[in-house]
Structures are given as structure tokens and as C-alpha cells.
Amino acid sequence: MLRAFLLAGISCAFLASAAPVRAADADIKAIINDAIKAQGGEELLEKLKAGHSKNKGKLTLPMVGEVDFKQDMQYMLPNKLLDSLTLNVMGQEVGIVTTVNGDKISLEVNGNVVPVTEEVKAALKDAQHLVKVARLTSLLKDKTLELSSVGEIKVNDKPAIAIRVASKGHKDVTLAFDKQSHLMVKIEHRTLESGSGMEVNEERVITEFTKNKAGLQVPKKISIYHDGKKFGEIESEESELLESIDDGVFKVKGD
Numbered sequence: 635m636l637r638a639f640l641l642a643g644i645s646c647a648f649l650a651s652a653a654p655v656r657a658a659d660a661d662i663k664a665i666i667n668d669a670i671k672a673q674g675g676e677e678l679l680e681k682l683k684a685g686h687s688k689n690k691g692k693l694t695l696p697m698v699g700e701v702d703f704k705q706d707m708q709y710m711l712p713n714k715l716l717d718s719l720t721l722n723v724m725g726q727e728v729g730i731v732t733t734v735n736g737d738k739i740s741l742e743v744n745g746n747v748v749p750v751t752e753e754v755k756a757a758l759k760d761a762q763h764l765v766k767v768a769r770l771t772s773l774l775k776d777k778t779l780e781l782s783s784v785g786e787i788k789v790n791d792k793p794a795i796a797i798r799v800a801s802k803g804h805k806d807v808t809l810a811f812d813k814q815s816h817l818m819v820k821i822e823h824r825t826l827e828s829g830s831g832m833e834v835n836e837e838r839v840i841t842e843f844t845k846n847k848a849g850l851q852v853p854k855k856i857s858i859y860h861d862g863k864k865f866g867e868i869e870s871e872e873s874e875l876l877e878s879i880d881d882g883v884f885k886v887k888g889d
Contacts, residue, residue: 662781662797663774665811670770672816674850679771682848682875684710693858693866696827698723711769713737713762714884733886734758740887747887753826760804760825767799767807768821784808789819790841796820817843817851827860834860846873 670676689705702722709715715734720727731742739750739758766772773779784796787810794810810820822837842855852873858866 662783665795665797665816666770666773668816669811669818672851673770673818674848676771678848678850679769681877682850684708684876684879686872686874686876686879687870688872689868689870691866691868694864708879708883710879710884712766714879714881716883732758733884735881735884735886738886742887757826763801763804764807764821764823767801767809768818770818773799778802784810786813789839792819794819827865835862836860836865844870844873846875848875850875 670679673679686708687705689707691703691705693701693703695701704720706718707716709717713734713736715732717732719730719732721730722728729742729744733740739755741748741750741754766776767779773781778801780800782798782800784798787794787796789810789812793813795813796808796810799807799809805824808820808822809818810822811817812819818840820837820839822835824833825836826832827834837859839857839859840853840855841857842853843851844854846852852870852875854870856868857864858868
């Protein structure tokens with residue numbers, strides 16, 4: 635669960651996606667097009683299908699308390715991932731490495747390969763859906779996604795326009811775009827909380843952006859809330875979007 639939270643928390647905010655546009659959705663299409671332009675343009679977003687990021691942050695885990703983490707993540711859309719996470723739990727470091735290559739998944743804890751449970755598989759599937767939804771360039775092309783307007787809300791004490799994304803087999807996702815900058819500033823959905831296993835309403839609020847080497851606007855800082863309470867924060871130390879990454883990077887253990 636924690637893996638999926640961190641994967642989606644960083645990756646899905648970087649890029650964005652949508653669905654068949656209905657009569658009242660002309661405004662939604664304009665909102666998404668404005669967001670794509672604000673982020674750096676469709677051509678660049680479509681070209682860069684891979685990425686490498688280094689992140690740090692804090693999480694508040696049930697029965698554990700505040701935990702510091704560092705993350706080194708490489709991915710290539712639509713379904714390849716190498717995610718190395720180091721947690722500092724009560725003074726001890728715990729290393730978790732997740733590798734995904736298509737339908738193949740491996741999970742290592744402190745260098746030892748551990749079984750991949752159905753819960754982990756489901757969490758990674760949900761994370762991949764969030765990344766897909768957050769890819770704005772596909773929101774207007776993917777016919778499996780259905781868009782509707784939520785209206786105007788406040789994010790970071792500024793006016794924003796929210797849209798809801800529905801897809802069969804997945805929980806609804808709400809995206810919010812700043813009215814002035816047009817950048818996506820919040821993503822909201824239902825999820826299972828790491829540690830407790832309880833379903834919560836999760837909001838990821840992007841509080842700061844930065845321009846990466848490719849010239850794209852990407853999140854620098856993200857705050858996470860569960861049922862309105864602060865759950866964690868993520869800060870991107872390095873972020874690079876690439877056309878591709880060698881497939882050997884995503885070799886699943888035991889394959």
C-alpha cells in the first residue's frame with residue numbers, strides 16, 4: 635500500500651489524461667487543454683514516456699507515528715517501474731524495492747524477496763490508474779474515461795476548477811486546476827490507508843511547482859491529507875522526464 639501511495643503521489647502529479655466529451659463538457663476540454671499548455675505542451679508530454687525522480691518526505695503511519703523516507707524511482711509508461719524506498723522507522727532503516735514489468739512484480743524488503751500479496755497487486759493497479767488519469771494528454775483521448783464537471787473550489791486558498799474522472803472498475807478521481815496558472819493542483823480519490831487498511835478520502839495537494847530540465851512544470855512539493863487530516867508530505871529533489879529507459883532496469887527478481 636505504501637509503495638502505491640508514493641508512486642502515485644509523485645508520478646501521477648507529473649503528467650495528465652480524459653474521455654468522451656459530452657455536450658456540457660466543452661468547458662472541460664478547454665480546462666484540460668489549458669492545463670496541458672501550462673505544463674509544457676502536448677508534444678513534449680507525449681514524447682516523454684519515462685522518468686527518473688528522487689524524493690524525500692514524511693508520513694504519519696498508524697501505530698508508528700511520523701516516518702521519514704527517501705525514494706529513488708524510475709518508470710516507463712504504461713507499466714514499468716523500479717522504485718527504491720528507504721524508511722526510517724523508530725531509528726532503523728527499512729529498504730523496500732518494488733519492480734514492475736508488465737504483469738510481473740517483485741518486492742524486496744531489506745534485500746530479501748518477499749511474496750507479492752493480492753493487496754499489493756491491487757494497490758499497484760490503482761496507482762497505475764491514477765498515473766493514467768493524471769496524464770492530461772490522454773484525458774481527451776481515452777474512451778474508457780468519463781469526465782464531468784464538479785465546479786469551482788478552493789485549493790491553496792486560491793480558486794480552482796474541479797473535474798471528476800470515472801472509469802469502470804476504478805473509484806472516481808477528482809482533479810482540480812488553478813484558475814490563474816491552469817496547472818493541476820489537487821488530485822482526490824478513495825483509497826486504503828497504509829497501516830490501518832481503512833478506506834479514506836485522500837487528497838494530494840501540490841503546493842509548489844518547478845521547471846525540470848525538459849522545460850515542463852512538475853510538482854516540487856505535495857501535501858497529503860486523509861479524511862481532512864495531514865498524512866504526509868513529499869518533496870522532489872530531482873525530476874527528469876525521458877523518452878525511454880533501458881528495459882534491463884526493470885528486470886523482475888526471480889524472472
